[in-house]
Amino acid sequence: MKAVRTIAAVALALILQSLLARMTGSTRLPVDLVLVVVVTTALLYGRVAGLLGGTLAGLAQDGLVGGVIGIGGMASSLAGFLAGYIGTQFIVTQTIPRFLLFAGATAVHGAVFMGLYHLLGLRRFDQPFLDVTVQALANAAAGIVLFGLVETLPGLPERWRIWREHRRKVRFH
Amino acid sequence: MALPDTRHHVRYLFVAVMVGHILLISTQVTSRSGVSLLQAALMSGLTEAQRAVWTVVGAGHAVWDNYVALRGAREDNQRLSREAADLRVQLQQERVASQAVERLRALMDMRARVTWTTTGADVIGGSVSPEFQSIVIDRGSDAGLRLDMPVITPAGLVGRVVWASAHAATVQLIVDKSAATAVIVGTSRAQGVVLGDREGMLRLDYLTAFAKVQRGDQVVTAGVDGIYQKGIVVGYVERVGGPVIVRPAVDFTTLESVLIVVAPAPQTAPARPPADAKARQ
Numbered sequence: 001m002k003a004v005r006t007i008a009a010v011a012l013a014l015i016l017q018s019l020l021a022r023m024t025g026s027t028r029l030p031v032d033l034v035l036v037v038v039v040t041t042a043l044l045y046g047r048v049a050g051l052l053g054g055t056l057a058g059l060a061q062d063g064l065v066g067g068v069i070g071i072g073g074m075a076s077s078l079a080g081f082l083a084g085y086i087g088t089q090f091i092v093t094q095t096i097p098r099f100l101l102f103a104g105a106t107a108v109h110g111a112v113f114m115g116l117y118h119l120l121g122l123r124r125f126d127q128p129f130l131d132v133t134v135q136a137l138a139n140a141a142a143g144i145v146l147f148g149l150v151e152t153l154p155g156l157p158e159r160w161r162i163w164r165e166h167r168r169k170v171r172f173h
Numbered sequence: 174m175a176l177p178d179t180r181h182h183v184r185y186l187f188v189a190v191m192v193g194h195i196l197l198i199s200t201q202v203t204s205r206s207g208v209s210l211l212q213a214a215l216m217s218g219l220t221e222a223q224r225a226v227w228t229v230v231g232a233g234h235a236v237w238d239n240y241v242a243l244r245g246a247r248e249d250n251q252r253l254s255r256e257a258a259d260l261r262v263q264l265q266q267e268r269v270a271s272q273a274v275e276r277l278r279a280l281m282d283m284r285a286r287v288t289w290t291t292t293g294a295d296v297i298g299g300s301v302s303p304e305f306q307s308i309v310i311d312r313g314s315d316a317g318l319r320l321d322m323p324v325i326t327p328a329g330l331v332g333r334v335v336w337a338s339a340h341a342a343t344v345q346l347i348v349d350k351s352a353a354t355a356v357i358v359g360t361s362r363a364q365g366v367v368l369g370d371r372e373g374m375l376r377l378d379y380l381t382a383f384a385k386v387q388r389g390d391q392v393v394t395a396g397v398d399g400i401y402q403k404g405i406v407v408g409y410v411e412r413v414g415g416p417v418i419v420r421p422a423v424d425f426t427t428l429e430s431v432l433i434v435v436a437p438a439p440q441t442a443p444a445r446p447p448a449d450a451k452a453r454q
Contacts, residue, residue, distance in 0.1 A: 014301045018309055021299020025426035028373075029303045064306035066335025066345050072302060113304060123351045126371050135303060 002045050006053045013037040014060055031138040034061055038080040039105045040146050041093060041140075047084030054080030058095070068122060079105040087105035095144060102143035108135040198259075255313060276430050279327040283432060290436035291325075292316055296428050297341070306349040306369065307332070310431060313340045321400050323434045329406035329422030330354070330394060331431050346425055347407065348373050355398040356407050360388030367392065367407055367419055373426075375408055377417035386410055392419050402437060 013034045021029050034057045042050025058076030062069045083105045086092065092101055110132035117123040125131065260320065277293075284291050294316075298309030312318055314337045324331040324344045336343040347354055348369045356367050358377070363384030370376040380386065390410040396403025412418040 017301045017303075018298035021301075022296065022308075024299075029299075032303050034301065055230050061302040064301045064309075064336060064343055066343055067302070067351075069304060072304075085328060117351075124368070161321070 002049055004054075006041050006045070006049055007056065009037045009041060010034065010053060010057045013057070014064070021062070030134050031142050032109075032135060033142065035076060035079060035106060035109055036102065036139050036142045036146055038076050039102055039143060040150060041082040042080045042084035042105075043087040043098075043101070044150065045084070046088060049083050050080030050082075050087075051077050052080075054078070068117075068120070071113060071116045074116070075109045078112055079109040081127065082108055098147060099140045099144055101134040102140035107132055108137040110135065115126030244408055252263050273332065273429075275389070280432055283325075283327045287434075289434045290433050291432040292318075293430060293432055294342075304350075306346040306352075306373075306425070308344050308346065308425075308428060310342050310344055310433075311340065312433065313337045313342050315339045316433075317435045318342050318433055319435075323401045323405070324429050324431050325405055325434065326423055326428065328424070329408065330401065331423055331425070331428065333400055334433065344431070346377060350419060353398075354401060354407060355395040356392045357395045357403075358384070358386050358392050358410065361385040361390070364395055364397075365417075370418065373421065374411065375419040375421060377410070377419050380417065386413055386417055388413055402434065 013036070019027070020031075020033070036056050038050060038054045041053040054076035055073050057080075058071075058073030059069060061067070061076070062072040076129075083101055086101060090097070092098055110128070113133070114123075114125050114128050118125060136172045175350045213358075233253040282292055284293075292312060294308050294310035294312035296308050297311045300307040308331075310324075318334055318337045320334055320337065322334045324333060330347055332346040332349070334342050335345040345352055347367065350369045352369045354367050355364070356377070357364055358380075361384060363380055363386060364383070365380040367377050375392075377392065378388070388410055392407045392410065394401040394403055394405040394407055406422045408419040408421040410417060411420040
């Protein structure tokens with residue numbers, strides 16, 4: 001079930017990322033929704049899920065954009081794995097730790113991705129630190145929102161039912 | 174037998190006689206307008222009466238038109254509002270359709286101009302990774318698309334196909350960091366390579382020391398990189414002095430339709446000798 005959810009989430013993130021880029025007309029979005037989903041999966045299901053989810057997501061991105069297959073996969077895998085590991089070792093339930101975790105995972109992803117491309121001489125990065133910082137902030141913000149949704153939505157019908165019953169009791173008394 | 178009271182009758186008679194006189198006189202005296210006083214008086218009285226009657230009728234009409242006859246106005250208003258909303262939506266749709274027609278007309282004009290075999294496609298998505306500048310189009314290998322096929326618009330060069338499934342393909346934009354295009358600059362015919370730069374611009378590199386490049390020079394493909402045909406507009410020189418920056422001719426943020434060059438220009442066949450000449454030989 002975790003695998004199905006992870007695959008579905010990654011697929012949805014790929015579609016959303018493409019749609020968002022198309023709708024905003026931007027050739028370069030600051031946020032990487034796919035990486036955000038990978039880190040979220042890692043925090044929810046652990047480092048193995050983060051690793052495999054990252055692999056799947058990174059390879060899909062590599063293949064779809066015509067990049068070197070594996071570089072994005074490696075970067076996302078590492079980011080997902082580290083996020084999952086930190087998520088199991090430390091308490092990452094508050095907003096600020098989560099924000100830092102998403103930002104850190106993005107930094108790891110950026111370092112691996114840009115480092116490999118730079119080492120292989122396949123791409124130039126004019127302002128890598130600025131690019132990674134902007135993306136880290138954007139991803140962290142998106143991650144906080146996504147995590148909030150993930151935590152809130154599943155229990156929403158139950159909470160709604162309890163609240164209605166409570167209201168009914170209050171009315172009768 | 175009591176005598177009838179003739180005092181009232183006298184009054185009536187007096188009034189009647191006076192009126193008779195006036196009438197008599199008026200028939201003989203013309204007014205300043207040239208008609209007799211009687212006629213003038215009659216006309217005046219008549220018109221005043223008509224005016225009075227018309228005022229009353231007009232008021233009645235006004236009451237009827239503005240109140241009684243407006244019983245269905247609310248429904249009419251609602252219906253017309255709905256119709257107006259529908260028409261506004263229809264107008265917007267027509268405008269969108271008109272823009273699409275203009276866009277397609279430009280593409281068709283271009284197809285007619287170029288000698289290459291092309292196929293059209295719509296842009297259906299953007300890049301799935303922020304590190305890459307690419308678009309997704311709705312034509313794939315089923316439509317004959319293969320890797321490295323050039324993608325163009327009437328404005329100029331868009332990029333090349335880097336991935337194709339059966340019904341969709343990814344196009345790497347020329348502004349992508351790993352994209353490189355061999356180009357010729359303006360009238361000086363200096364050759365160089367444009368590379369993806371920051372903020373959606375291109376950087377012109379590998380120019381010789383003697384190359385003369387001026388601001389506003391047109392940059393076209395050189396046709397020596399094995400991917401792009403020669404002469405496709407890439408952009409215009411934006412800045413010289415330091416790195417030469419080229420502004421792409423295509424606005425990638427508003428791309429909706431593109432053409433993919435699926436086959437280069439057909440080779441011109443050598444002139445065939447006339448049949449009778451062949452027979453003579």
